[in-house]
Amino acid sequence: MIELEGVPELIDPVMVAAFEGWNDAGDAASGAVAHLDREWKGEVFAALDAEDYYDFQVNRPTVWLDNGVRKITWPTTRLSVVRIGGAKPRDLVLVRGIEPSMRWRSFCNEILGFAHELGVEMVVILGALLGDTPHTRPVPVSGVTSDADLARTMDLEETKYEGPTGIVGILQEACTHAGVPAVSLWAAVPHYVSQPPNPKATLALLNRLEDLIDIRIPLGELPEDARAWQLGVDQLAAEDSEVAEYVQTLEEARDTADLPEASGDAIAREFERYLRRRDPAGSPETATDTGSYFRDLSGGPRPQAKPKPEGTAEPEGTAEPQDGQEQTGTGGPEGPAAPDGKAGDEPDGTSKDEPDDTSEGTSHGTSDGVGDTPED
Numbered sequence: 001m002i003e004l005e006g007v008p009e010l011i012d013p014v015m016v017a018a019f020e021g022w023n024d025a026g027d028a029a030s031g032a033v034a035h036l037d038r039e040w041k042g043e044v045f046a047a048l049d050a051e052d053y054y055d056f057q058v059n060r061p062t063v064w065l066d067n068g069v070r071k072i073t074w075p076t077t078r079l080s081v082v083r084i085g086g087a088k089p090r091d092l093v094l095v096r097g098i099e100p101s102m103r104w105r106s107f108c109n110e111i112l113g114f115a116h117e118l119g120v121e122m123v124v125i126l127g128a129l130l131g132d133t134p135h136t137r138p139v140p141v142s143g144v145t146s147d148a149d150l151a152r153t154m155d156l157e158e159t160k161y162e163g164p165t166g167i168v169g170i171l172q173e174a175c176t177h178a179g180v181p182a183v184s185l186w187a188a189v190p191h192y193v194s195q196p197p198n199p200k201a202t203l204a205l206l207n208r209l210e211d212l213i214d215i216r217i218p219l220g221e222l223p224e225d226a227r228a229w230q231l232g233v234d235q236l237a238a239e240d241s242e243v244a245e246y247v248q249t250l251e252e253a254r255d256t257a258d259l260p261e262a263s264g265d266a267i268a269r270e271f272e273r274y275l276r277r278r279d280p281a282g283s284p285e286t287a288t289d290t291g292s293y294f295r296d297l298s299g300g301p302r303p304q305a306k307p308k309p310e311g312t313a314e315p316e317g318t319a320e321p322q323d324g325q326e327q328t329g330t331g332g333p334e335g336p337a338a339p340d341g342k343a344g345d346e347p348d349g350t351s352k353d354e355p356d357d358t359s360e361g362t363s364h365g366t367s368d369g370v371g372d373t374p375e376d
Helices: 025-039 104-118 148-153 167-177 199-213 222-238 241-261 264-277 291-299
Strands: 014-020 043-047 062-066 069-073 077-084 090-098 122-131 140-145 182-190
Touching: 014 025, 014 104, 014 167, 025 077, 025 090, 025 122, 025 182, 025 199, 077 104, 090 104, 104 167, 122 167, 122 199, 140 199, 167 182, 182 199, 199 222, 222 241
Parallel strands: 014 090, 014 122, 122 182
Antiparallel strands: 043 077, 062 069, 077 090, 140 182
């Protein structure tokens, strides 16, 4: 039994989790939870024992100096709690860590133990995958669940994915078997510019999380950072004719696929989302420092994407592994993708099966905040 001391009784708590590694393209998912923790000043109340779940030759500890005293930070998963004020206050339990190297069942059971003790009503797991999506369009975000009833009531996709999975898929299934409602939100990151950070994908995940659990998230400088990121990628793409041509191919495929969705109802829903998210004073949020994103982009590897044969480039492609792993299996947001390990072999950029963990193919909706025309 897990006993928690110093943690107050929580109000309608929802657990939001993200893990660095295979399920975190562009650090979009872990960046989203870090943003929540930073904006709401989360207080860490628990950390899992690093010895139980991590291979230190894979995820090495770091040494640092604190007033001349050497200290060690071990790779682990930490839990913090934040309280959202307002007319309808509620609490979030934030889980942020690194995908464990071993003992995944015990890892998930320990997370669920905390959820049980804290009275968590639902678990939302964030993930990000590499796909055939252009950086110039709103980021596709898919919401999936293993619970058929939850899929119907919350307008989500019921996952039917089969293939390799990561800790996101394992934790979601553990929640389902334990009777805890669980949802995974997946953002598709352009595979030709996969180096972190990707503030545009982080923003899309936060926007979708707002809709899912009906809260308002302070975005701070994130919208401006996302615009700066897109401008930086635009500049890089303009310097390489092959990349520019490939991006145009993805744009055409995406626009064609999304055309049926550009209905009056879809536009009305997106406008309602905009009204909910806009600043009370109606003034746009601004950023004071966006230079770091340009430095990251210019200092990282240049995009090396070649145009694919006609008919293979799709807007919401299947995922590619984050850590150099080649995936196999029938595609979907779980993380497996094309037989050759590349994104873009599934029609419409998605597989017929839904993702659980590393490759979220079908976009149930887009939730961006930057880019072109709003999409639903």
